[in-house]
Amino acid sequence: MNRRDILRRTAAAGLLATPAAGLLTGCATSGGGDDAGESYRGTKSEANPLGVAEDAPLEVVIFNGGFGEEYAKAHQAMYTEKYPQAKINHSATQEISKTLQPRFVDGTPPDVVNNSGAGQIDFNGLVSQNALADLGELLDAPSLDIPGQTVRETLLPGAVEVGSYDGRFLVMNYTYTVYGIWHSTKLFADRGWAYATTWDEHIALCRQIKAAGIAPWTYAGIHPRYMSWPLISTAIKFGGPEVATAIDNLEPNAWRSEAMRMAADAWHQIVKDRYILEGSPGLDHKQSQTAWCQGKAAFVSCGSWLESEQADVTPAGFDMTVQPTPRLGAGDKLPYEAIRGTAGEPFMVPAKAKNIAGGLEYFRTMLSRRGAQDFTRKVASLTVVAGATEGVQLPYGLTTVVKALDASGANGFNWVYNNYYRKLERNLVDAACGEFFSGRVGPAEFLDQCQKGADSIAQDSSITKYKRAA
């Protein structure tokens, strides 16, 4: 038997093995099925409104990002305090989608998932595959420790809308995040600068800052979508909340509305006049924020997680303050104080979880006053539970966030297209912002590029579309 014979026979063996492989091919998509029968359910009572099985195990997967995982362990301890027989299986990861995707397919997902971070699973995909349990029951259950109120009544306005898809509450966003323009109180006090409330004054202030040898702005050039937030905010304040509704509902030419054009023209000024720190297009969020903390730039656009994210590089006495975007002028529909506030840090219970009632009860624990206060104390971030900061010592930046929220009141606004269509913000608007804020395209081309992205989502029949009311 020579070498050629061996090769030929090996090939034959390979061919024989192929049908076996064919049988295997079904396996990545063939798991699951209708074996939801062995789920844990207890009997509902006044003390147990969600019908938790007291001895049912609960598996919780936490995104191990800026907030860490310690806060979650504290919530779990509160859960086992009430259900001592329940065994909690806690794990934390930075790669939510890669870790959990096979388990969703297999039909054995965990009971609670903190779907967050860069490895977040696209919610559009999850919702359109009915992979998420309806959390509506949780909202109507009484709060754990705020007497006489249902969970829904204890939440800040907008908290339920953000996690709702076609009227079903599927995602519990736990933190309350404010998006604005940040500056150092110390720097401004030292130099005698005052934050400007109108756009013209803002440009004048930028001129002054630049003359003092500091760059007025810096931004995350690698994730330029951070700059879309103040730009869209400017447009909403000029044209009213319907500017955001149109964008969220993928209405034709929503990105080319008059308000968006006004806002883009205004923001183009800081690019044209070179009010942005040299090299910003090459910095990521952490690098640009660090340059800002080092006093190389005066303004940065970010959400209220900024303070904890920068904690290790912020000099003492820096005292970061958040402010709303300046008004374009007297014609603005919303006052200067109006700021973007939204529920963030999404938590969900998979539809095929074994212990759905336990998952809801875990959320009820998180949304109790005690759970929320503990979270705020541990990670210096607000929660969606109204008034839960009372009696909690807040760091400087967070107190300015609370103040900004109070001042904004009922004028607060938000948009959700980034939740509906992750790709639109993460890829398409992001790329357009990169071109615009590095000065390679003007305002009209910028909005055209955003609109083109929105149209491509609108025309993609494989993406489920959601609408929200104004």
Place this chain on the structure above:
Amino acid sequence: MKHGKYPLIATFLVPPVLLYVVFVVSPYLQAFQISTTDWLGYSAEANPVGLANFKTLWRDEYVWNALKNNAVLLALVPVSTIVLGLFFATMLNMGGRKGRAGVAGVRGSAVYRTVYFFPQVLSVVIIALLWKEVYHPGKGLLTSAANGLGLAAPTWLGDPRTAFWCVLAVMIWSNVGFYVVLFGAAMSSVPREIYEAVLLDGASRLTTLWRVTIPLLWDTVQVAWVYLAIFALDGFILVQLMTNGGPNFSTDVIGVRMYDTAFGSETKFGYASAIGVVMFFLTLSVAVLALRIGKRDRIEYS
């Protein structure tokens, strides 16, 4: 001898073949099957859609943009790496001219040999992060050097005009070391007498390289070509870590597109598998072409 043949073959061949089928062949086949569905990856439901994914792909300008970048990589990375690799290997092995008929490397070749191999010792992730800092627009090595010379530095990875070339340079940098060693090893198997004869005939270094070394090393060069072509069609890790395809998709490659479609901004596993299938055939064709075009008569030393 004859009667013990089949049990022996079975013992040695069946386990590896089985492993190969389960862990390599079956996922490939499965990718083909998934590419004809609209599977969204988080449920067990997938509807067959025939070739719809491939039709969408044909009109997907982001995929074409990524393919265009891969084509440029394919045209430049293998050629530059092989040319540099051959040049360095020649200098290290026979660049020196000491002694009348001595064939030796340039002075300090042992040091160079080690230095060139450094990138190969580092993991790709470390290389990507290292270069990200070198390209840092504020305090990076390159920017500082340019500023020191009084030149205005671009923002490197932050500018679509330069980002792609910056990544390409890292790809070549990280690969050259390995091919220096590969070509060096091949050169040492070339009989010394040939070089001594060439030297006596008064050939220059370039002529020696072009007329003697490369023809004798052709097999190795061809292998390098195939490896590098496959690398150029991938390039995923470096791109994903350094730029994630940005700015404005200027450094996007097909592997990043596939990853982003499944695990990044969307969960379209069906569509991502279709991209994977296209990648599979592209890589296969490029490998076959590289082998065919490079076919020459074998030279055997006797």
